[in-house]
Amino acid sequence: MRKTLIALLLVFGFASTAHAAMRTQTVDYSVDGKAMQGVLVWDDAVQTPRPGLLMVPDWTGINARNIKFAEGIADKQYVIFMGDMYGIGVRPKDNQQAATASGVLMHDRPLLRKRVLAAFDELRALAAKHVAPIDAAKLAAIGFCFGGTSVLDLARTGTDVAAVVSFHGGLSTDDPALAKHIKARVLAMNGADDRGTMPDAPAFMQEMRQSPAPWQFVVFGGAVHCFAEPWAHSPPGCVYDPPVAKRAFALMHAWLDEAFAKPSPPVLKGV
Numbered sequence: 001m002r003k004t005l006i007a008l009l010l011v012f013g014f015a016s017t018a019h020a021a022m023r024t025q026t027v028d029y030s031v032d033g034k035a036m037q038g039v040l041v042w043d044d045a046v047q048t049p050r051p052g053l054l055m056v057p058d059w060t061g062i063n064a065r066n067i068k069f070a071e072g073i074a075d076k077q078y079v080i081f082m083g084d085m086y087g088i089g090v091r092p093k094d095n096q097q098a099a100t101a102s103g104v105l106m107h108d109r110p111l112l113r114k115r116v117l118a119a120f121d122e123l124r125a126l127a128a129k130h131v132a133p134i135d136a137a138k139l140a141a142i143g144f145c146f147g148g149t150s151v152l153d154l155a156r157t158g159t160d161v162a163a164v165v166s167f168h169g170g171l172s173t174d175d176p177a178l179a180k181h182i183k184a185r186v187l188a189m190n191g192a193d194d195r196g197t198m199p200d201a202p203a204f205m206q207e208m209r210q211s212p213a214p215w216q217f218v219v220f221g222g223a224v225h226c227f228a229e230p231w232a233h234s235p236p237g238c239v240y241d242p243p244v245a246k247r248a249f250a251l252m253h254a255w256l257d258e259a260f261a262k263p264s265p266p267v268l269k270g271v
Contacts, residue, residue: 021045022071027081027126028088031118036084038062038119041070042132051138051260054123054154054161055080056116056147058229059098061091065231073142077253079134081126083119085112085150102146109153109174116141116150117157138162138260140184142252143169144228148188155184163187163259165252167228170197171204179210186215187255189248191223195237218251220244 025040039062055073057066062082074080085105092098105112120141127136140163143151148169155164156173158181166188173179186208190197201217208215220241226232227241228248 022074023132024067024071025131027122027131029118029122029125031115035088036115036118037088038084038122039067039070039082040079040126040132041067041074041082042079043074043076044132046076047133049133049135050076051078051140051256052123052127052132052134052136053078053080053256054116054120054139054141054151055082056085056119056141056143056150057082058145058147058226059092059102060095061086061098061101063091069229073249079132081119081123083116083122083150085115085119085146098146106146106149106170112150113153113157116154117159120154120159120161140164140256140259143167145169145226152186152188155182155186157181158183163256165189165255167248167252168194168197168225171200173204173207176203176207176210179207180212182211182213182215185213185255185259186211187218187251188216189218189220189251191225191227191241191244192219192221193223194225196225216255218248220247 021043023042023044027038027040029036055070062084070080070082086101090101092101123139126132127134139161141151141154141161142165144167148166151164152166152169154161156178161184163185168190171188205217223241223244224237224239226238228245230240232238232240
């Protein structure tokens with residue numbers, strides 16, 4: 001399974017030979033007294049501070065497969081903190097358990113926002129404590145499927161996150177007016193044939209027009225749900241699409257680079 005996943009990650013260009021240097025560390029924190037346990041992922045062969053990313057995985061949550069996925073994304077470029085949305089005692093073993101666990105939060109969006117914000121705050125705390133080589137001035141969030149929904153809700157909290165990137169995440173919200181508070185640069189990417197998310201696309205774009213921050217909504221023709229996850233093969237609705245995944249991750253890198261770039265000084269004419 002490990003060799004297969006690494007080979008698939010190489011297809012779209014964010015895995016490398018650095019896996020031998022990858023480190024993972026569990027991180028205990030809490031939300032309103034509820035015990036949570038995230039996972040910090042980074043390449044300890046690189047000592048240079050680099051951007052920190054909160055990563056919220058799909059509805060299966062924190063597990064060995066998603067940790068390996070995070071390692072491939074982190075590579076030498078990012079330090080990733082995988083946030084725990086469910087609590088330390090909830091680790092879904094199958095899709096039915098995952099649907100139950102994520103459903104609790106999807107039906108209580110204020111609670112979802114509280115938990116994803118707590119995870120992002122934990123990333124900030126880790127950066128401040130120098131637990132890993134995180135550049136505290138460069139913090140963003142990415143998410144997949146349910147995780148994509150979560151990071152969009154992180155942006156809706158109005159917190160100071162530089163950017164959020166959603167891969168085939170749910171686009172709906174319980175409160176469109178929250179978009180007025182968004183400070184993050186928002187990139188949402190969905191498959192044109194994703195029957196679970198695309199019905200909400202018109203409302204999402206209308207909502208995002210209220211955002212004072214830059215946003216982009218990218219639709220990949222022919223793609224369905226799960227297009228960025230190498231293990232996804234549940235046709236017709238959830239299928240990995242290597243060319244689309246490659247383009248999506250390239251867009252992610254460009255979006256994050258732009259968000260983290262220092263603004264150019266103004267050009268003074270006539271001086």
